[in-house]
Amino acid sequence: MQRLANKRLVLGVTGGIAAYKSAELIRRLIDAGAEVRVVMTSAAQEFITPLTLQALSGNPVHLALLDTEAEAGMGHIELARWGDALLIAPASADFIARLTHGHGNDLLTTLCLAARCPIHIAPAMNQGMWASSANQNNIQQLETNGIHLIGPGSGYQACGDIGLGRMSEPDDIAQILADSFQTGSLTGTQVVITAGPTREAIDPVRYISNHSSGKMGFALAEAARDAGATVTLIAGPVNLATPDRVNRINVVSAEDMLVATTECLDHLSLNSSVSSEGSIIFIGTAAVADYRPDTSATQKIKKTQGNPNLTLQLIENPDIIATVAKRSPKPFTVGFAAETQNVLAYANDKIARKNLDMIIANDVSNKDIGFNSDLNAVTIIWPEGNKTVDIASKAIIANSIIQQISLQL
Numbered sequence: 001m002q003r004l005a006n007k008r009l010v011l012g013v014t015g016g017i018a019a020y021k022s023a024e025l026i027r028r029l030i031d032a033g034a035e036v037r038v039v040m041t042s043a044a045q046e047f048i049t050p051l052t053l054q055a056l057s058g059n060p061v062h063l064a065l066l067d068t069e070a071e072a073g074m075g076h077i078e079l080a081r082w083g084d085a086l087l088i089a090p091a092s093a094d095f096i097a098r099l100t101h102g103h104g105n106d107l108l109t110t111l112c113l114a115a116r117c118p119i120h121i122a123p124a125m126n127q128g129m130w131a132s133s134a135n136q137n138n139i140q141q142l143e144t145n146g147i148h149l150i151g152p153g154s155g156y157q158a159c160g161d162i163g164l165g166r167m168s169e170p171d172d173i174a175q176i177l178a179d180s181f182q183t184g185s186l187t188g189t190q191v192v193i194t195a196g197p198t199r200e201a202i203d204p205v206r207y208i209s210n211h212s213s214g215k216m217g218f219a220l221a222e223a224a225r226d227a228g229a230t231v232t233l234i235a236g237p238v239n240l241a242t243p244d245r246v247n248r249i250n251v252v253s254a255e256d257m258l259v260a261t262t263e264c265l266d267h268l269s270l271n272s273s274v275s276s277e278g279s280i281i282f283i284g285t286a287a288v289a290d291y292r293p294d295t296s297a298t299q300k301i302k303k304t305q306g307n308p309n310l311t312l313q314l315i316e317n318p319d320i321i322a323t324v325a326k327r328s329p330k331p332f333t334v335g336f337a338a339e340t341q342n343v344l345a346y347a348n349d350k351i352a353r354k355n356l357d358m359i360i361a362n363d364v365s366n367k368d369i370g371f372n373s374d375l376n377a378v379t380i381i382w383p384e385g386n387k388t389v390d391i392a393s394k395a396i397i398a399n400s401i402i403q404q405i406s407l408q409l
């Protein structure tokens with residue numbers, strides 16, 4: 001069921017006796033790590049209350065198409081875009097007919113028309129209704145249209161009949177849905193990424209920093225998430241939107257970044273389900289300032305007449321990546337080497353000196369790539385080998401790095 005972790009599921013519930021099973025189904029999906037939003041038809045609300053499904057899903061239940069409040073917030077198009085999959089369970093014969101013929105006369109059918117994600121239906125109805133030629137034609141057409149059918153099962157029915165038409169059990173539906181998602185190469189891992197520059201205060205209005213934009217770290221966060229990892233992004237001051245489904249912690253200085261990193265890794269290590277080898281990955285993309293002023297003035301430093309020189313005393317900042325690489329158990333630790341000369345030689349030295357598992361070397365002297373650019377070109381180096389990724393978007397570079405990390409775990 002790990003494949004449901006972090007997945008966004010829209011569950012449609014239609015009017016049938018089996019609607020009571022959708023409560024259990026929501027529990028199964030949420031236990032597997034999915035986020036669930038429920039849409040109910042009017043008939044479904046005669047069988048089970050929205051309140052029950054709202055309490056179980058932890059989200060408001062969507063009931064009406066023409067609801068001005070809902071349209072201002074999570075309207076039908078937004079909801080269709082939100083879902084990674086749409087599951088209708090139970091799916092009534094009437095709903096199946098409406099779906100087959102492209103109706104958009106209520107929220108659920110409109111959502112199905114708008115959805116670009118996979119749609120799964122778990123029919124539930126009397127065996128005679130299921131076997132009817134009208135219903136069988138509809139099912140055939142839906143399968144031709146690419147709708148995925150789950151069940152139905154066979155057995156005793158609420159009406160007293162025995163036969164095909166029972167909704168599949170919630171456990172089976174959840175499993176089939178989980179299997180429908182491809183396993184990402186980092187499924188089940190926790191990835192912690194630092195990104196951006198740090199700012200080291202000189203006084204309340206001035207600081208020392210660097211040109212890092214954070215774009216590489218943010219692209220890696222998206223790539224790791226898409227590969228199935230749960231991602232925490234510890235970001236210095238950058239002007240970038242938080243990627244969807246990524247947990248972001250904002251920091252300012254190198255010392256703040258070290259505290260946030262340590263707390264995050266402590267928390268993950270305590271969680272026994274993720275502490276096995278290779279399950280925690282640390283990627284240090286942040287351009288952490290090597291030095292900071294030894295004191296930060298509490299008031300703005302004034303310009304003194306007749307004194308052309310101002311001397312700042314700097315002290316060394318903590319080495320975040322070396323600190324992470326000394327932890328026990330040690331996360332799979334990936335560093336970045338942004339150099340302006342002898343890039344490969346410095347990177348190889350850094351991998352050995354800091355006990356890293358991998359280092360990404362990039363030449364920031366090339367103005368077309370590196371800091372602030374949307375492009376990059378890197379060499380991925382690990383103890384047994386290396387791989388060069390030619391100039392490409394940071395998203396493509398990030399995917400190559402994530403793929404290489406998954407091969408080395």
Ligand SMILES: Cc1cc2nc3c(=O)[nH]c(=O)nc-3n(C[C@H](O)[C@H](O)[C@H](O)COP(=O)(O)O)c2cc1C
Pocket residue numbers: 013014015016017018041042043044091092093094095096124125126129
């Ligand atoms: C007590 C009762 C039980 C029903 N059970 C089912 C059922 O299991 N499957 C089904 O397809 N229709 C069943 N129906 C009929 C649907 O509720 C009806 O077709 C309704 O219009 C479906 O609306 P919806 O598809 O918008 O939810 C039942 C009706 C009643 C009164």
